[in-house]
Amino acid sequence: MSTQIEHPATPSPTVGIEGSAVRRGDRVFQGLSRTAGIFILVTMAAIAAFLIWKAIPSLQANTANFFTTSEWFPDQKPSVFGIAALTFGTLMTALIAMILAVPVGIGIALFIAHYAPPRLASVLGFVTDLLAAVPSIIFGMWGLQFLTPQMEGLGKWLNDYLGFIPLFRNDSGQYSKSILIASVVLAIMVLPTVSAISREVFVQVPRAHIEAALALGATRWEMVRLSVFPFARPGMISASMLGLGRALGETIAVALILSASYTINWQISEPGGNTFAANIALRWNEAGDVGLSALVASGLVLFVITLVVNMAARLIIARRSEFSGAN
Amino acid sequence: MAKRIDATDVDIYYGAFKAVEGVSFAVEPRSVTAFIGPSGCGKSTVLRALNRMHEVIPGAYVEGKITLDGEDIYGSTIDPVNVRRTIGMVFQRPNPFPTMSIYDNVVAGLRLEGKKRSKSDLDAVVEGSLRGANLWDEVKDRLARPGSGLSGGQQQRLCIARAIAIEPQVLLMDEPCSALDPISTLAIEDLIDQLKERFTIVIVTHNMQQAARVSETTAFFNLAGVGKPGKLVEIAPTDVIFSTPTQQATEDYISGRFG
Numbered sequence: 222m223s224t225q226i227e228h229p230a231t232p233s234p235t236v237g238i239e240g241s242a243v244r245r246g247d248r249v250f251q252g253l254s255r256t257a258g259i260f261i262l263v264t265m266a267a268i269a270a271f272l273i274w275k276a277i278p279s280l281q282a283n284t285a286n287f288f289t290t291s292e293w294f295p296d297q298k299p300s301v302f303g304i305a306a307l308t309f310g311t312l313m314t315a316l317i318a319m320i321l322a323v324p325v326g327i328g329i330a331l332f333i334a335h336y337a338p339p340r341l342a343s344v345l346g347f348v349t350d351l352l353a354a355v356p357s358i359i360f361g362m363w364g365l366q367f368l369t370p371q372m373e374g375l376g377k378w379l380n381d382y383l384g385f386i387p388l389f390r391n392d393s394g395q396y397s398k399s400i401l402i403a404s405v406v407l408a409i410m411v412l413p414t415v416s417a418i419s420r421e422v423f424v425q426v427p428r429a430h431i432e433a434a435l436a437l438g439a440t441r442w443e444m445v446r447l448s449v450f451p452f453a454r455p456g457m458i459s460a461s462m463l464g465l466g467r468a469l470g471e472t473i474a475v476a477l478i479l480s481a482s483y484t485i486n487w488q489i490s491e492p493g494g495n496t497f498a499a500n501i502a503l504r505w506n507e508a509g510d511v512g513l514s515a516l517v518a519s520g521l522v523l524f525v526i527t528l529v530v531n532m533a534a535r536l537i538i539a540r541r542s543e544f545s546g547a548n
Numbered sequence: 549m550a551k552r553i554d555a556t557d558v559d560i561y562y563g564a565f566k567a568v569e570g571v572s573f574a575v576e577p578r579s580v581t582a583f584i585g586p587s588g589c590g591k592s593t594v595l596r597a598l599n600r601m602h603e604v605i606p607g608a609y610v611e612g613k614i615t616l617d618g619e620d621i622y623g624s625t626i627d628p629v630n631v632r633r634t635i636g637m638v639f640q641r642p643n644p645f646p647t648m649s650i651y652d653n654v655v656a657g658l659r660l661e662g663k664k665r666s667k668s669d670l671d672a673v674v675e676g677s678l679r680g681a682n683l684w685d686e687v688k689d690r691l692a693r694p695g696s697g698l699s700g701g702q703q704q705r706l707c708i709a710r711a712i713a714i715e716p717q718v719l720l721m722d723e724p725c726s727a728l729d730p731i732s733t734l735a736i737e738d739l740i741d742q743l744k745e746r747f748t749i750v751i752v753t754h755n756m757q758q759a760a761r762v763s764e765t766t767a768f769f770n771l772a773g774v775g776k777p778g779k780l781v782e783i784a785p786t787d788v789i790f791s792t793p794t795q796q797a798t799e800d801y802i803s804g805r806f807g
Contacts, residue, residue: 339606428604429643433707436601437657437714438633447656451647 272521279514287518291483293500295515296508302515304497304522306483310400311496311523313489314475315468317404318411322468323461325408326415333416334423335445346420353413361474364406369397369478376401376490391490398480398492406474411464418463422456423449455538462534466527472498497523550577550748551617551634551717553598558612559777560593562605567593569777571612573767575718580744582759582786583752585769586806590778591752594769595720598750599635600628616717633657636716640723642703644695644710651691653706654678657714673713680746681709682739701732708739712747719743721751725758737762756802760790768798 280287282300290303329349333342376396379389430448439447450457476499486493501516508516553575560568568590575581583591596602597610600621614621621631644653654674658665665673674691678684683705687698695706704724711719721740725733740762743749753759759766767783782795793799800806 427643429639429641430645432601432604432637432639433643433645433710434656435604436599436632436637436639437660437710438629439660440629443660447645447660451645454647 269521269524272517272524275514276518276521277514279511279518282511283515291485293483293504293515296510296512300511300515304519306485307495307497307500307519308522308526309485310479310494311469311498311526313494314400314404314407314496315465317401317489318407318468319461319465321405321408322411322415322464326412326460326464327419327457329412329416330419330423331445331449333420335441335449346417349413349416349420351413352409353417357410357471357474358477360406360410361477364402364474364478368406369402372396372399372402372405372490379490387487388489390488392488393491395492396490398478400479400486400489400494403475403478403494403496404489406478407468407471410471410474411468414467415460415464418460419453419457422453422460426452458534458538462531465530469523469527469530470498471496472502475499476502550746552577552748553718553750554613554615554618555594555598556613556615558594558597558610558614560590560597560602560610561608563607566777568597569779571780573780573783575748575750576765577748578744578746579765580740580749580751580763581765581767582763583750583767583769584754584756584759584801585778585781586771586801587754588778589769589771591767591769592722593778594780595722595750595752596637598718598720599632599637601632601637603628633661633714634716635718635720636711636714637720637722638704638707638711638724641727642700642707644698644703644706646694646696648695649692650678650687650695650698650706653695654709654713656710661714677709677713678706680712680743681705682735682742683709699732701728701735704728704732704736705739708736708743712743716747718748718750721749723752723754726754733758756790760786766790768793768795768801770797770801 279295279300279302283295283302284299285292285301285303287303289305290301291306293302293306294300295302329345333345333349337345373396376391376399380391383389384391426449430452431444434444434447437447475496479494479496479499480492481495481500481503482493483495484493497519501520504512504516555574556572558568558571559566560571571590571594573581583595585591593602598614598621602608602610610622616631616634620626621635644650645656648656651674654677655670658670658673675684675688678687683702686702687693687706695703698706704727708719708724725736728736737758740749740751751759751762763786765783766786766789768781768789769778770781771778781797782789782793784793789798790802793802
């Protein structure tokens with residue numbers, strides 16, 4: 222049996238180099254990804270537009286200064302409400318939560334990525350990820366039922382020994398339902414976010430950078446300072462900002478813990494305080510027309526605060542991009 | 549400011565895997581010793597064992613004895629951090645600290661020592677080290693710029709400046725030119741020639757011409773087969789290795805029959 226292999230006498234005309242510069246697959250994919258990109262912009266714009274549109278009626282009805290008033294009586298005649306106490310409570314709880322969570326979260330990430338033996342590291346990594354998956358209502362109940370009695374001792378200690386600092390003084394003798402407790406719960410909720418993202422960047426530090434430091438005679442900690450932190454800095458900032466976003470927007474855990482009061486109280490271990498998100502959740506059902514609109518207006522402010530926080534983070538990351546580790 | 553290294557019957561393991569077996573050699577002070585051999589023969593592993601850099605890899609350990617002027621660098625009272633301060637290293641890929649300026653890169657090792665140094669002291673070290681690495685004239689006007697903005701060859705010379713700034717006794721170079729173009733390679737080779745006046749140098753290279761150009765002594769490593777440990781086949785003055793090697797494997801390798 223003989224097989225004849227046919228050689229075409231002339232090359233087929235399709236092997237030429239002419240043709241469309243854009244393939245259909247490229248075009249379809251470009252279209253899809255562009256649509257997705259536009260979609261996110263449209264969504265953002267739609268949310269902003271909705272918030273502004275719904276907020277206007279209450280802002281017109283308000284007889285007090287929206288930014289400096291602490292009271293919240295939007296459905297009264299005349300309507301009186303403002304976001305001063307909400308802004309204070311939101312920023313204060315988020316700030317304290319970040320002060321507590323960021324160093325601990327980065328410490329956990331550092332331990333997992335560069336200190337712990339591999340087996341312990343994987344277990345710890347798993348547990349921190351698990352912590353991130355716990356629903357916030359669980360944290361709220363835990364904070365209310367378990368943490369509140371435990372925190373009384375800390376509150377008293379702060380009052381007794383650090384009471385000369387107004388922040389830690391407690392004149393009420395009561396230590397429950399305080400901004401401090403809410404902050405601690407927020408810190409624990411934010412911890413896995415900060416830690417998981419920091420760990421991701423810590424393990425990505427190129428071996429070449431690590432060896433550069435060690436070969437100069439750096440100890441482990443010096444290596445972390447020379448090679449790991451500079452490379453991971455943008456990632457650590459992103460991790461903190463994502464955590465801050467969660468702390469600013471957390472609703473149900475804070476709503477459970479705080480006793481909603483519209484006061485600006487710098488003595489953080491005393492009962493009281495309120496946040497944007499908790500206030501919206503607590504007031505929504507009982508609110509009238511103006512009340513709903515007022516809550517939307519406060520939501521708009523929270524929206525703007527988170528946008529500003531994120532843009533500030535971008536600026537910090539971009540400021541020294543020339544010196545960044547990405548080369 | 550240059551010391552000798554003696555290795556006696558060194559075995560190197562990665563966990564249960566024996567990567568290098570029975571290596572003994574001596575490196576004279578103020579000389580250049582080249583390690584050549586095919587990929588995977590353990591020459592880089594041996595180099596890294598000389599300043600305990602292999603310990604970065606979990607499970608890696610050394611048996612046998614490596615001494616620096618008679619002092620066992622694996623002794624129980626020896627701090628590996630101090631070993632690496634005494635025996636510096638330059639890597640295959642230039643690895644300046646990307647977030648640091650050229651100036652800060654050079655003094656990074658000095659700042660680790662924790663001693664307070666005046667600005668003028670640091671300035672002098674920076675100029676001296678960069679001159680020592682033949683880089684000063686190219687970067688003296690942009691010391692505050694990031695080190696990662698330099699060309700590959702300049703980055704590698706910056707890494708050499710960083711390594712010599714802490715005045716090590718020995719400088720280990722792990723294929724320092726393999727990521728560089730011929731001109732930059734030439735610049736580094738000239739530099740090695742100058743550095744051997746002050747330092748003991750051990751260089752791993754894939755380039756046999758380079759070994760012939762820069763070294764006084766050449767060590768040829770080989771491995772018997774895949775999965776078998778690498779061995780030192782022979783070590784001799786470079787001109788002997790490249791003209792009349794005693795081992796058939798060396799002759800086959802340098803004449804390009806394998807590797």
